[in-house]
Amino acid sequence: MVNEVLDAARGEALKALDRAAPYGPDIDVREYLGLRVREPAKLEIGRVEGVGIDLRRARRTAMYMQVDDRVVESLSRLSGVEVTTVEDFIGNYPDIARELLWRLIKPGQDKYTAIAALKGVGGYYVRVKRGVKVSEPIQTCLFMASEGLQAPHNLVILEEGAEATIVTGCTIMPEVFGLHAGITEFYVMEGAKLSYVMIHAWNRGTHVRPRSAALLEDRASMVMYYMNLSRVKTLQTYPKVILKGNGSKVYASSIVLGRGGSVVDVGTEAVMVGDAASELVSRFVVKDRSRAWARARVSGVRGRGHIECKGLILSSKAALYSVPELGGTGRDVMLTHEASIGRIAEEEIAYLVSKGFSREEAEELIVRGFMNVEVRGLTGRMESYVKNVVRLMSRAAM
Amino acid sequence: MLKLELKEVVVSVKGGTVVRHADLRVAEGEVLYIIGPNGSGKTSLLRAVLGYPGYEVVSGRVLFDGEDLTDKPMEYRVKRGLAITHQIPPKISGVKVGDLLAEILRRRGSTSEFKGITEMLRIEHLLNRDLNRNFSGGELKRVEIALTMAQSPKLALIDEPDSGVDVESLRFVARGVKEILNRSPFKSIVIVTHTGLIAKYIPPTKVCVMKEGVLKECRLPDFLKRALSEGFG
Incomplete structure (x- = not known):
């Protein structure tokens, strides 16, 4: 049965291999279709730790590690928490897999979802069972050690009343070029609370096109942090959070640094179906010759939404575009936004x-202050970690 | 011994002369007040002494602790031991008062002073706030004084510590200014004021009047009261 689902996804994907995404530079993905023979993948611990993965701690709790297409580790020592490969999940829970995989993201959405559906391997499945509250972060890492495509399909399920923090670090070896097109689907059920921290550290030859979507049931909440630590060739992502349930909430914070010749297009979309609350915050800092688009969109029929996009341009050749969008239907929705782009004030x-x-x-202090968004929904160690990443980013911006 | 000396200083801002003539001598152990009406050039003079960008000494000399600083940048002058407390400091988003204070102390190797300074200036409630954002007049001054105290300068230039503050805040501000004076190896300080309220706590040893961009002859302390009641003429 599951094969039927995946076959249907592949069928849909085949028709979309040339379908450009609405945003970001267009990449020819057909070159990644061919069969590649890869050298045995090597893992560089320093780079993994650089994106926030504490392997020693993770091995005592719960973790998933994938190098290229090879799953290196997948374990959970936490009661009520399952962490496996998505392939094992399909084998273990075919009915749930059929219901949840490729439900929030369509394989034919664009050429990047298409290539992921056709050639993607691996990905993590994380399930936190009903009412289980996990204090230690669940750590996942997607590492590219050799050239080519990495397109895992990740699935996160927080059952009713569960609470967890997931840290995902995505990184690559410096001399390796390729395309990362990970798919991630989140299901946050009634009253569950998910904190999701994603740290990217790519290189100047990598194209990155993650595709993520989340579904929030009644009173579910999700806090998302996205931070990129190093340069990238092109990066485009626009995660979508569907706030289906009444009382559901999302707070998404993106801290993005554009360096070198990077082209970066990052946003978050919140769709409020229920009486929900959304807050989308971003801080973009661009320098060198980089170009960036800071997107955010909130739409709905009920609830409150707010967008705050702020940008800082540090060089005369860098460019930044801020695109906040609001869309409401009916009288029961209230949406606001504030956006600004500027430079560091000489007075400061x-x-x-x-x-x-x-x-x-002084410039570093000001940039760090600028990137210093409010940290919500994270416990002590993770809060310090996010602040430390901001410190590293402000240093990298100088 | 002279610690700060201004010789026939002329200051220009954006091409316009804001200080037409300033001669000044600050000796060791001196509490020197510069008084004068609003817009007379007091703040511009202090900023020019510190080498603030945009406040250009177009002629004259600035000598500090035996060294001619006239052509030196602000960064150098601050390293040599000059500091300023600003009348209207800028707001800086995301830079927390506590982090900035801690960083200034850390660089001096004096982190243990953090608690004492914050308690003395009553700024504990401001430590997690963005610098100067939505602060009251008294809070602005108290934070400024705290940061200057953390710098522990040889000579502080205190700009209008008593304007826009309530009586309660003024007491803490004055206590802080006194502490800055006590820490100065020269036991000297320069205070700019147009109200003179702070003199109740820190009496001057010399009072100089600045009017229409000219720093006139300095007088004995008892002149302060007369000048504030009868005018600066």
Whole structure:
């Protein structure tokens, strides 16, 4: 039965291999269709740790690690938490798989979902059972060690009343070029709370097209942090959160740094079906010759939504475009947005220099402050971790 | 011994002369007040002494602790031990008061002073707030004084510590200014004021009047009261 679902997805995907995404530079994905013979994948621990994965801790709790197409580790020592490969999940739970896989994201959505459906291998399945509250983060890592395509299909299920934090680090070896097109579907059931932190550290030759979507039931809440630590050739992602349930909430925060010649197009969309609340926050910093698009969209028939997009341009050749969109139907929805793009104020630099900092230190302090969004929904260690990543990003921006 | 000396200083901002003539001498152990009406060039003079960008000394010399700083950038002057507390400091989003204070202290190797400073200036409730955002007049001054205290400068230039503050805040501000003075190895300080309220707590040793961009001759402390009641003429 599951094969039928996957075969149907592949059938749909075949028709979409040339379907460009509405946003971001268009990439020819057909070159990734051919069969590739890969060298045995190697894992560089330093790079994995650089995207927030604490392997020693993860091995004592719950984790998933994939290098290229090979699943290196997949385990859970936490009661009420399952972590396996998505292939094992399909084998173990064919009925659930048929119901949930490719439900929130359509394989024919664009050429990147299509290539993932046709050639993708691996991906994590995380399930936190009803009422289980996990204090330790569940850590997952997708690592590209050799050239080509990495397109895992991830599935996260938080059952009724469950609470968990998932950290996903995606990174690559410096000399390796390729396409990362991970698919992630989140199901956050009634009263469940999910915190999801995603850290990217790519290289200047990589194209990145993650496709994510979440479904939130009644009183479910989701907090999302996205941060990219290093340059990338092109990156385009626009996760969609469907707030189906009444009382459901999403807070999404993207902190994005454009460096070198990177082209970055990152946004979050919230669709409020129930009486819900959405808050989408972003901080973009661009330098060198990079170009970035900061997108956000909130639409709905009920509830409250707010978008806050702020950008800082640090070089005369960098460009930043902020595109907040609001769409409401009926009288029961209230949507607001604020957006700004600017540069570092000389007055602020001079002030900090008068307090004993060098100009470079002053700029770093201001950029760090700019990126310093409110950290919500994370426990002590994760909160410190997010702040530390912001510190690294502000240093990298200088 | 002279610690700060201004010799026939002329200051220009955006091409316009804002200080037409300033001669000033600050000796060791001196609490020097510069008084004068609003718009007389007091703040511009302090900023020019510190080498603030945009406040250009177009002629004259600025000597500090035996060194001619006239052509040195602000960063250098601050390293040499000059500091300023601003009358109207900028708001900086995301930069937390506590983080900034801790960082200034860390660089001096004096992190243990954090608690004492925050308690003395009553700014504990502001530590997690963005710098100067939505602060009251008193809070602005208290934070400024705290940051200057953390710098522990040889000579502080205190700009209008007593304007826009309530009586309660003024007491804490004055306590902080006194502490900055005590920490100064020169036991000297320069205070700019147009209200003179702070003199109740820190009496001047010398009072200089600035009017229409000219820093006039300095006088004995008892002149302060007369000037504030009868005018700066």
